[in-house]
Amino acid sequence: MKAIVYDKAGLPIDDPKSLYDADVPRPEPGPRDLLVAIDAIAVNPVDVKLRHAVQPQAPRILGWDGAGTVEAVGSDVTLFRPGDKVWFAGDITRPGSYAEYTLVDERIAGHAPASLSSAEAAALPLTSITAWELLFDRLRIPENGGEGESLLVIGAGGGVGSILLQLASRLTRLAVIGTASRPETQAWISDLGATHVVDHSQPLQPQLAQAGFPLVDHVISLTHTDQYYTQIVDLLKPQGQFALIDDPATLDAMPLKRKSISLHHEFMFTRSMYRAPDMVKQHELLERVAGLIDAGTLKSTLGENLGHINAANLRRAHALLQGHRAKGKLVLSGF
Template identity: 65%
Template sequence: MKAIAYEQSGLPIDDARALFDTDLPAPQPGARDLRVQVKAISVNPVDTKVRAGGETNGPRVLGWDVAGVVESVGPEVTLFKPGDEVFYAGSIIRPGCYSELHLVDERIVGRKPASLGFADSAALPLTSITAWELLFDRLGVPEQGGEGDVLLIVGAAGGVGSILTQLARQLTKMTVVGTASRPETHDWVRQLGAHHVIDHHQPLAAQLENLGINQVTHVASLTHTDSHYAQLVEVLAPQGKLGLIDDPATLDATPLKRKAISLHWELMFTRSMFETDDMIKQHELLNRVAALLDEGTLSTTLGQHFGTINADNLKRAHALIESGKARGKLVLEGF
């Protein structure tokens, strides 16, 4: 099967060996695996981070966002059958989806939204799971709850921010404030439903005060948490909640004590890495997201289509992710 891989980590993306086209043996499904014919994929910051530092013995395939068709199933599969159209994010401890065929445990797979094509669908799984788990599981916001609360989303124009903004606006009663730094990303975040948009390159407290918001009850810090940390503590209300998904070099929790702020870290790969008892919740929430998309409550977060799935196009997508200027999700489709 066709695949795109790397063999040496840490190479700049313009190096010919950073990602290359290759042929690999078709994988064989395990007991609860689906073997999926990959139709479209999207690129996430985790792809670039693993490429930068992920160890490999031979060709390693990246990629954790798929929309495709079930080609075959393992002997214990009960949720899907060959021919089903699916979308999912996969497991970080298994080979990725930059390949024509891909294996995935059925418990972390959802049905593809019927109203969307493969490219639009591929933009959604990883970020939808991350945003859903962060908002409802980690920060503990109840659906249709949060009246009177204010959610500040730092990095609202990115992949996770684009779906989190929609979920918070459509499924809660919170006031949603997103941050973005350029006119086009300000417009994007407003279109997604944020009540207000501010600039994370400017002092946050002053901008919030100009909106009549003296403090926020919840923060979802999606990028550069270490740069904004002191300001986030400042604007959070006593007994507020701080959630994050990025990887600051250090994070001293001591400043949170005075306000009794709780800290919540989200990693959507945790359930699949540890095969937790509630692993199937990712199947359930992806099906819920598909239903919300089909009824028009949510919309795809596809930002740019980068063409067919090959090394050259993936290198362009990685470069844009690494620049920090991506808006929404970057998608590739077909081999």
């Protein structure tokens, strides 16, 4: 089958060997696996990080966001059958979705929204799981809760921010504040549900105070946390909550002590990496999000479709992510 792989970490993305086309054997499903024929994929920052930092022992297939059709199922599968349209964010410990076929455990896949194309659907699984777990598992904000409280989302215009704003504005009563620096991204996050927009290239606290939020209850940082950390501590209320998804080189938790601020990390691959007993919650979550999309409550965060799934287009997608020039999600579809 066709696949796009890398075999040497850290190559510049303009090097043709940084990601290249290959022919590899089609995988065979294990007992709980779905064999999925890929229709569309999305590209995420984790793909870029792994290509830079992790040297594989053999050519590795990256990419975990995907949408497609179940071709075959393992002997113990009960949630799906061949022919089902599915979407998933995959398991970082297994080969990814930059291929014609991939395997995914049924407990972390969902039935794709009927109202979306495969490209529109592929934009959502990884970011939806991340955003959902941030809000409802890590910060434990109840659905329809948060009345009178405020949430600041730093870096709100990217993939996770684009669905997080929708979830927070539609499923909670939080006042939702997003940060973005470019006019087009500011308009994007306002349309997605941010009730207030501030420019993260300027000091945050004066802008927040002017908007009526001298301090905020919750902060979710999606990018460049190390650059904003001092400001985050200053603008959080005593006993506030701080969550992040990126990887600062260091994060000194001591400044949080004086205000009793709680710290929460989110990594959506945790459940599948450790085969957590509640692994099936990601299936349930994707089923719920699909229902919200088909009901018109949420919409796809597809930013740009870069064309067919091949090495040249994937190198282009990686370059856009590295340059922080993406709005919403970058998607590729078809071979």
